[in-house]
Amino acid sequence: MTRIDTKFAALQAEGKKAFVAYIMAGDPDYDTSLEVMKGLPEAGVDIIELGLPFTDPMADGPTIQLAGQRALEAGQTLQKTLDMARTFRAEDNETPIVMMGYYNPIYSRGVDRFLDEAKEAGIDGLIIVDLPPEEDSELCLPAQAAGLNFIRLATPTTDDRRLPAVARNTSGFVYYVSITGITGAANAVAGDVGPEVARIKAASGLPVVVGFGIKTPENARDIAATADGAVVGSAIVERIGRGDAVEDILGFIKSLADGAHAA
């Protein structure tokens, strides 16, 4: 059981949906980002997605692209992202941390070394956007052997032919990307999502959370109602990017969490 499995079991026992929040590590700088991260559990965040900045985020829209650029310009590195997780973990041993990003910074560091360090830093799972099931031997299988969850993205193009491959070698939960497109784009429509979630749950036997396009507490509630949880990224990162005070950012996150938990 990882912290992710424990968290979903606890939420299920309470009859609650999960609220997952994404922030970019080191955005706009290390200290601010760590302060936001430390406030997330109190704001009602059940699972933290910690973005790993990359120069070429091919699946991300302008909001997350700019967040990555701000973080890199402020000197964020993979080492510092691991440090951030470790520092958070010293005070909070329950809230799961999922590192989300692209493969090259991890490949560059060396997969074995990275997995040792991630585990030691208290990371629980990985979402690596550019590693589809076809490339499982790269990181997915070693990560699971090391005791980390490897969380898969499923999308509207994941048809019944592909679903078994997506459901295989995965653990923790499945992240259903509700639109074809980049992060921060069109609003998610709850009606479209329900049948897809049911299909993916049946194939994977795992909790399914839904993200991409959720911007308001109402969106979060509607989407969470159709799944096991809701993920918000760009709407949060946008507020960090425009320089909102940390307490205002956390206040906004709390409103989203309350929305998801009301489902």
Place this chain on the structure above:
Amino acid sequence: MPEDLINSFMTGPDEAGRFGKFGGRFVSETLMPLILDLEAEYEKAKTDETFWAEMDDLWAHYVGRPSPMYFADRLTAYLGGAKIYMKRDELNHTGAHKINNVLGQIILARRMGKTRIIAETGAGQHGVATATVCAKFGLKCIVYMGAHDVERQAPNVFRMRLLGAEVVPVTSGRGTLKDAMNDALRDWVTNVHDTFYCIGTVAGPHPYPAMVRDFQSIIGKEAKAQMLDREGRLPDTLIAAIGGGSNAMGLFYPFLDDADVGIIGVEAGGKGVNDKMEHCASLNGGRPGVLHGNRTYLLQDDDGQILEGHSISAGLDYPGIGPEHAWLNDIGRAQYVSVTDVEALEAFQLCCAQEGIIPALEPSHALAHVTKIAPDLPADHIICMNMCGRGDKDIFTVARALGFDMEGAP
């Protein structure tokens, strides 16, 4: 497996799209079904005679193939060593080798029922070729081009617009070819149902590196026949410039199993291949990594962040290289060298003066390496270099570099 296949360099990629450890399919889940569909469609087309009949017809009557194999006699005499031939792919319609590949991909797109074509472009040659073929077939065409390149390649931007394409200047990152490719991928991930991504080089997720190579291999197939016809034997050395590496792969591929043919790829050395990274020599100055769907050599920092290169040639200004080149480099079948901006400019002028050919800055890099090695080679040594593009698009850049005032000229 028969022994000649075991020893062949021409059997790649494997089923996972790998050339050795390079290549692969490093894309988001949304794109996976699309590249699997494309692979299936391409596998069908490969052995479909009607597909190749259509290609051959368009190559002959629309592009102007075969391109000539020209003996550069004055340059040969000037350098005083090896015999220099030029494969004249700059004489193709649209002025470069790019159209060889675009035709293949657009015919595939039509077979797949796709109505919207997207492309990335650096120097604008691939963008112009894509806009051209889309105009010919009445397809919607959107070209992503780095904002910096839009500025330095204004004539090609205008050309694309004349041809009916929408040119989208890309301002993310530093606004060069790498960023244009990111935005093209973002478009594709958003418009999965009607859109075909026409990649301009032998990079990207499988099947692109193999497919683009196969379409460009017409260059090498013709060169082989032409050399046998002209000289009664194969050349001793092939030389081609490399950004992503499509013109080079097209020339090299049919010769890979001809052990006596030496193969040299020329990377853009920019201001010099050193730790300041003011170059685009991925093989000579980078290390393996994963970007744009494939594992290959990349310019990157210690943390795996991709670096922007520098080259006077917009078409070579890319921090990666096709995965098959990365493999040929590692197994030693091909040799990869680099040439600086200054050396390329000298070769550009030499070619104008000696042969009456204004070359593009990309093949000027290949030519610069020819000028380095030819003088020390014997007169019966045959070099075949790929003149993969014409220099009309580059005259503004060259004028600026040489201090010639285009505006104020009488």
